[in-house]
Amino acid sequence: xxxxxxxxxxxxxxxxxxxxxxxxxxxxxxxxxxxxxxxxxxxxxxxxxxxxxxxxxxxxxxxxxxxxxxxxxxxxxxxxxxxxxxxxxxxxxxxxxxxxxxxxxxxxxxxxxxxxxxxxxxxxxxxxxxxxxxxxxxxxxxxxxxxxxxxxxxxxxxxxxxxxxxxxxxxxxxxxxxxxxxxxxxxxxxxxxxxxxxxxxxxxxxxxxxxxxxxxxxxxxxxxxxxxxxxxxxxxxxxxxxxxxxxxxxxxxxxxx
Ligand SMILES: NC(=O)c1ccc[n+]([C@@H]2O[C@H](COP(=O)([O-])OP(=O)(O)OC[C@H]3O[C@@H](n4cnc5c(N)ncnc54)[C@H](OP(=O)(O)O)[C@@H]3O)[C@@H](O)[C@H]2O)c1
Numbered sequence: 663x664x665x666x667x668x669x670x671x672x673x674x675x676x677x678x679x680x681x682x683x684x685x686x687x688x689x690x691x692x693x694x695x696x697x698x699x700x701x702x703x704x705x706x707x708x709x710x711x712x713x714x715x716x717x718x719x720x721x722x723x724x725x726x727x728x729x730x731x732x733x734x735x736x737x738x739x740x741x742x743x744x745x746x747x748x749x750x751x752x753x754x755x756x757x758x759x760x761x762x763x764x765x766x767x768x769x770x771x772x773x774x775x776x777x778x779x780x781x782x783x784x785x786x787x788x789x790x791x792x793x794x795x796x797x798x799x800x801x802x803x804x805x806x807x808x809x810x811x812x813x814x815x816x817x818x819x820x821x822x823x824x825x826x827x828x829x830x831x832x833x834x835x836x837x838x839x840x841x842x843x844x845x846x847x848x849x850x851x852x853x854x855x856x857x858x859x860x861x862x863x864x865x866x867x868x869x870x871x872x873x874x875x876x877x878x879x880x881x882x883x884x885x886x887x888x889x890x891x892x893x894x895x896x897x898x899x900x901x902x903x904x905x906x907x908x909x910x911x912x913x914x915x916x917x918x919x
Contacts, residue, residue: 663798663841663880666691671739671746673726673783674753676704678852679802682869683750684708686877688715696739696746698722698783699753726753726779736786749787750800750876751780756817758858758916769816776820780827788835795839800876801828805848805893809900809907811861812915825886832885843879844886847872848893859916864892 670687674680676699684695685708695717697705702723709719720743724731739746754776757768784799791797806814807821825844832842849855851866860866872889879887888894900907 663883665748665877665880667693668747669694669696669743669745670748670750671696671698671787672750672752673698673779674802675699675708676701678854679847679850679869679872680750680752681708682873683752683876684712685715686870686873687748688712688717690877691715692717694718694720694743696720696722696743698724698726698735700725726783727774729782732779732782733786736783736790740790745790745794745796746787747796748798748800748880749784749791750802751784752800752802753779754802754820754854756814756854756858758813758817760813761815764816772816772820776817777823777827780824784831788831788840791840792835792838797840798880799831799835799840799842800845800880801842802845802847803828805846805888805896807844807846809896809911811911813859814915841883841885843884845872845876845879845889846886846893847875847889848896850889861914861916863914 665687670692672680672684675684675697684697697708697719699705700723705721705723709721712719722735724735726732755771757772801824803824804821806818807825810818828842828844835842849864849866850869850872852869855866867890875887875889
């Protein structure tokens with residue numbers, strides 16, 4: 663699919679990968695962007711950058727873990743700005759720790775944002791896309807949604823779940839003209855990654871590379887978009903020698919805290 667002239671709603675658009683996707687969509691000639699995150703100030707900074715490209719930008723500062731806020735925002739978006747053609751579910755949080763040191767509030771936050779938050783907005787948007795018989799939903803998982811590693815158990819669990827959610831929805835919504843795809847970035851240099859202890863040997867991507875990979879994947883109608891050669895190598899290695907890949911992941915992981 664091409665994005666020229668379309669309307670996209672992007673969650674997690676105030677920083678990192680979501681911000682880079684918003685800027686890349688604008689560069690590619692999207693007509694209108696609805697940007698979602700909690701921080702209005704950061705969203706406004708992104709909007710100022712985007713307006714240079716002539717794209718209309720509307721901001722929704724809301725917390726995706728609050729279903730009422732999300733419900734009101736999606737209804738207002740459709741009423742005031744017409745149909746959304748592309749939903750990018752990019753908002754997410756990650757907490758790193760050894761499993762034995764892990765804390766329930768962190769796990770609850772990961773599940774509330776990465777899974778329930780994604781579920782809430784996707785259901786509201788998908789219902790409307792089905793009525794218009796058109797739409798594309800992009801769920802941002804991670805390479806850690808394919809390959810789990812020490813210190814990231816609960817985050818990985820949410821990212822594996824997103825791939826299952828995506829695959830099931832793809833089958834269910836295809837007959838309604840709605841395609842559902844997954845984006846699987848590897849380590850990317852953002853605020854999220856800066857708060858983690860990095861895995862050895864992994865070269866971080868830049869958010870702009872992830873955004874360009876998404877646009878390329880959308881043009882090719884890919885159902886799962888990997889980013890960078892390291893991801894292809896890791897998935898290939900896992901396919902042909904899973905025990906070896908598991909060993910490599912254990913060696914690469916930071917020592918559990
Ligand atoms: N960075 C990586 O290495 C990496 C690798 C693979 C996959 N990913 C995935 O890529 C996505 C983006 O990650 P990132 O690295 O760009 O992270 P980031 O820089 O920390 O940005 C996270 C974004 O999510 C928003 N957000 C968080 N909680 C929210 C909530 N409750 N309601 C609304 N918005 C919320 C944040 O905005 P506010 O704080 O303003 O709300 C921010 O815009 C995530 O799903 C992450 O799991 C990241």
